[in-house]
Amino acid sequence: MRFSSSIFGLLALPFAFAGDAPVVTNNVVGTSYIATLPDRNNTSVRGAVIVNTNSNATGANVQVSISGLPSEGGPFTYHIHEFPVAPDHNCSSAGAHLDPYAATESPPCDSAQEQKCQVGDLAGKHGKMSGPSYSGNYADLFLSTTPDTPAFVGNRSIVVHYANKTRITCANFTIQGTFYNGAAPSPHASASSRPVSVAGPPTVANAGTGSSTPV
Numbered sequence: 081m082r083f084s085s086s087i088f089g090l091l092a093l094p095f096a097f098a099g100d101a102p103v104v105t106n107n108v109v110g111t112s113y114i115a116t117l118p119d120r121n122n123t124s125v126r127g128a129v130i131v132n133t134n135s136n137a138t139g140a141n142v143q144v145s146i147s148g149l150p151s152e153g154g155p156f157t158y159h160i161h162e163f164p165v166a167p168d169h170n171c172s173s174a175g176a177h178l179d180p181y182a183a184t185e186s187p188p189c190d191s192a193q194e195q196k197c198q199v200g201d202l203a204g205k206h207g208k209m210s211g212p213s214y215s216g217n218y219a220d221l222f223l224s225t226t227p228d229t230p231a232f233v234g235n236r237s238i239v240v241h242y243a244n245k246t247r248i249t250c251a252n253f254t255i256q257g258t259f260y261n262g263a264a265p266s267p268h269a270s271a272s273s274r275p276v277s278v279a280g281p282p283t284v285a286n287a288g289t290g291s292s293t294p295v
């Protein structure tokens with residue numbers, strides 16, 4: 081029976097039905113996750129991606145600050161991937177892109193219709209990176225900072241790729257802080273109850289869009 085089988089499908093695969101990604105509302109303002117690219121001896125790529133809840137609790141603000149991109153092999157892409165990175169840093173372990181609404185990679189992400197893109201396809205929605213360094217600061221209304229929701233980013237990872245999709249480097253998201261606007265302290269609040277910043281150059285200065293310095 082069609083009705084019951086579709087209900088069964090939803091119960092069995094609660095986060096794997098096709099459709100536009102919904103704008104995420106009711107994120108907890110002040111929650112912040114950071115993925116800091118590791119010091120690895122097989123790449124010069126360094127930097128961080130920070131996902132902060134927007135001040136209006138709708139989606140998130142993303143700050144990207146990445147340097148050391150190779151002189152060959154760009155433009156580079158980066159995405160939120162489904163799984164965390166294994167302890168050996170093998171970026172294959174991050175799995176595929178975060179895609180809770182089964183947008184798939186076909187057709188490719190059209191930045192004019194972000195709701196039809198894979199939730200994790202940050203480069204598709206907000207621009208690819210050219211080297212040697214890139215900084216971006218933009219809102220993405222489809223990201224969740226609330227655990228147990230389909231588009232939650234906090235237990236996942238960032239992967240940086242060459243244009244040919246080969247993975248260059250990757251990092252887990254970790255919580256940087258949950259701090260309310262002067263209200264009750266949260267269970268996560270600790271030393272991180274302060275504004276976040278990305279250490280090291282380049283600084284994130286261009287609100288609203290991404291930019292690359294020339295190779």
Ligand SMILES: *[C@@H]1O[C@H](CO)[C@@H](O)[C@H](O)[C@H]1NC(C)=O
Nearest residue numbers: 119120121122123167168169
């Ligand atoms: C890179 O680091 C790994 C361990 O993380 C080590 O096994 C390897 O020898 C190093 N390679 C170079 C060229 O330093």
Ligand SMILES: *[C@@H]1O[C@H](CO)[C@@H](O)[C@H](O)[C@H]1NC(C)=O
Nearest residue numbers: 134135136137138139219221
């Ligand atoms: C929330 O803030 C973001 C970033 O400033 C903005 O893009 C979005 O339209 C706002 N949403 C609402 C519902 O106000």
Ligand SMILES: *[C@@H]1O[C@H](CO)[C@@H](O)[C@H](O)[C@H]1NC(C)=O
Nearest residue numbers: 152153154242243244245246
């Ligand atoms: C992808 O591009 C990089 C940089 O040009 C290169 O080193 C790598 O071998 C390429 N990977 C594949 C699978 O072609």
Ligand SMILES: *[C@@H]1O[C@H](CO)[C@@H](O)[C@H](O)[C@H]1NC(C)=O
Nearest residue numbers: 164165166167168169251252
């Ligand atoms: C990423 O997070 C997972 C899950 O917490 C953990 O097992 C893994 O060691 C972390 N990976 C790295 C490279 O820190």
Ligand SMILES: *[C@@H]1O[C@H](CO)[C@@H](O)[C@H](O)[C@H]1NC(C)=O
Nearest residue numbers: 122166168169170171172173
């Ligand atoms: C990473 O994992 C993949 C898949 O398990 C494997 O094929 C590859 O050899 C691993 N790479 C390294 C550098 O260990």
Ligand SMILES: *[C@@H]1O[C@H](CO)[C@@H](O)[C@H](O)[C@H]1NC(C)=O
Nearest residue numbers: 122123169170171172247248
């Ligand atoms: C660096 O090594 C990790 C595994 O340790 C691998 O996943 C990644 O693809 C490598 N990066 C480059 C640029 O070879």
Ligand SMILES: *[C@@H]1O[C@H](CO)[C@@H](O)[C@H](O)[C@H]1NC(C)=O
Nearest residue numbers: 162163164227228229232235
């Ligand atoms: C991450 O959190 C989401 C939402 O709670 C959950 O569905 C998913 O299984 C978690 N992923 C991992 C790798 O723990």
Ligand SMILES: [Cu+2]
Nearest residue numbers: 158159239241
């Ligand atoms: Cu990716």
